[in-house]
Amino acid sequence: MEANCVIQPWKRYVSVFILFSATINTLSAVTHYSIPEEMEEGSVVANLAADLGLDVKTLSRRKMRLDIIAKKKYLDVNKETGELYVVEKIDREYLCASKTATTCFLKLDATIENPIRIFNIELEIMDINDNAPHFRRDSIHLDISESTPTGERFSLNNAVDSDVGTNSVKTYYLSESEHFNIEVQTGRDGSKFADLILKKTLDREEQAVHNLILTAVDGGVPARSGTASIIVRVLDTNDNAPQFEKDNYNINIMENYPFGSLVVKLNATDIDDGTNSDIVYSFSLYTSEKAKGTFSLNPANGEIRVKEMINYEDFRIYDMEVIATDKGTNSLSGQCKLTLLVTDMNDNHPEISIKSFQSPVKEDIAVDTVIAVVSVSDKDSGDNGKVDIHIADQLPFALRESSDNYYELVVSQPLLSTKEHGPDRDQRFSGLYIAIAMTVRR
Structure with a gap:
């Protein structure tokens, strides 16, 4: 039999009414x-x-x-x-x-x-390698100006694989191209993604569209693979692309941040004039659906705000990439990467779980006999997840830690009969209950 007790924020203890016997x-x-x-x-x-x-x-x-x-x-x-x-x-x-x-x-x-x-x-x-890599989108569309210098990088849609370890995505391959190659990178969580790199200057008048195939291969035996097409449209010269103030942003944000709260206001500038300097902000394909569902991005002013509950216990790090694109006839883009680190709050109540107990308890039960086993837990991290558990001092029982987060309830003093201590003593223990109170160390 198991019972779970959650402590309410206004009341830092719970009472469990049990009659116990036997040794555990x-x-x-x-x-x-x-x-x-x-x-x-x-x-x-x-x-x-x-x-x-x-x-x-x-x-x-x-x-x-x-x-x-x-x-x-x-x-x-x-x-x-x-x-x-x-x-x-x-x-x-x-x-x-x-x-x-x-x-x-x-x-x-x-x-x-x-x-x-x-x-x-x-x-x-x-x-086991029972899943093949696949891309979130079958086609990746890129608009690249013919004035783009060699060595420029472009983020590609990464492949995902439900398998882990060596069975997950190991590397990428690009179809043969005179103008492009790729560089495989490793993310914070060990995932693999590829950047497309321009290795030879583009000439729109020579070739307006480049069709490439990106292949993702896992490390299983035998290996599995998935592909996506890359369609590069070469744009006529719009001399300058928008640039962010920084390439990378690291931002700390508390969990349970109110809906609509401003996280950061990004600012990209374009030294071109007119519509070529007007900018629209958007999330790139590198940004996960989880990040897009949790945060909103204002396309006009670059403000990122909270639009869904942030829970440290569910997700602790959000990696996203924002693209700034100008409104020129041949639009250009700049990009920056953001890492949002969620800070834990003490927003989870400790829980007591009674793993076992026996009933009733004999009056001549030996001192130090184990009559119940309970466990305690708290979903918060660090000091917010540490708990203390104790029972009322006036009871003839004591708690003893048996293993990590497990406690034994033992008899701490004799439970004597009415014959030895009169009717008052019998009355005291006739409706015996154990009050277990748990408090969080902050």
């Missing part, structure tokens, strides 16, 4: 297994009973059971053989959707009774 043993060691994703249903992972040193004959009687994760029962234990087996195929990309995670773990507890023991199991889900 918890193990701080973690049993670790590694399996590839997409294993067939019924596939055996290991003999869990043997690994935990349990007698297979007692598994049914002791009611061995595993956690259910997010309403899914991925694994179960054969109580006849003690084998841990796959109940439902595990898709690593579904289970661990974040591309920043290089490892994917399924953590669960195995519980047995008579006496109660809780075992921590950690299952590492290994990636």
Whole structure:
């Protein structure tokens, strides 16, 4: 039986009414297994009973059971053989959707009774190369002036791959071209993207359009690939492109920033005259859909504002690129990159989870007997995520930390009967409850 208690902002404690008995043993060691994703249903992972040193004959009687994760029962234990087996195929990309995670773990507890023991199991889900790289758009359109100097760079739409590690995008290749080549770069999260580089001056009168093919290849065996077409339209001379005040911006922003709040006002200038110096701002293809959904960009004045809730626990770094394009007949563009770093606020309440308890408690129960196991957690980071847990001083119980974030509730003094202490003593413990209060250290 498990209960989750969330502390309200106006009340820094919760009360749990329970009657306990029996002794509970918890193990701080973690049993670790590694399996590839997409294993067939019924596939055996290991003999869990043997690994935990349990007698297979007692598994049914002791009611061995595993956690259910997010309403899914991925694994179960054969109580006849003690084998841990796959109940439902595990898709690593579904289970661990974040591309920043290089490892994917399924953590669960195995519980047995008579006496109660809780075992921590950690299952590492290994990636297989079951996805090919693909581009967000099949075609990338670029307008490049014939006056653009050699060596100029242009950001390309990067490919994405749901796989991770060596199975994700490894490199890019460009079809043969006299005027262009690419340079592969690595992003903050390890993702690969390519910049298109002009290696020979363009001549619109000689060739007005260049058609190229960009291929993304992953590092799997065998490798998988995806392609996108690059269509370069050569523009007649509009001498100067807009330029930003800086090429890169690093900005700190607090989570829960109010909607509509100004994050930064970008400013690009163009030394040309008339419509050739009028500028429109836009996000480039390098900017993720997540960043576009969270922040708005005013195309007229370059203001970036908050348009969706910012949550540090969901997303901590936003990388985006803004393009400034002039309104000349042959428009030119300048670009800058922004990195928005989200600062954590103490906006999550601590939670208490009761992992196990027994009821009732005998009056002659021995001092130092474990009668319950609870865990505490807080989604915030740093000091905002640290919690203290304690119970009322007047109760005949004490809390003892058994492992990281796990606490045992033990009997701290004898629970004597009415015969020894009279009716007042009996009245005091006739409706015994335990008040557990948890406060956050700021």
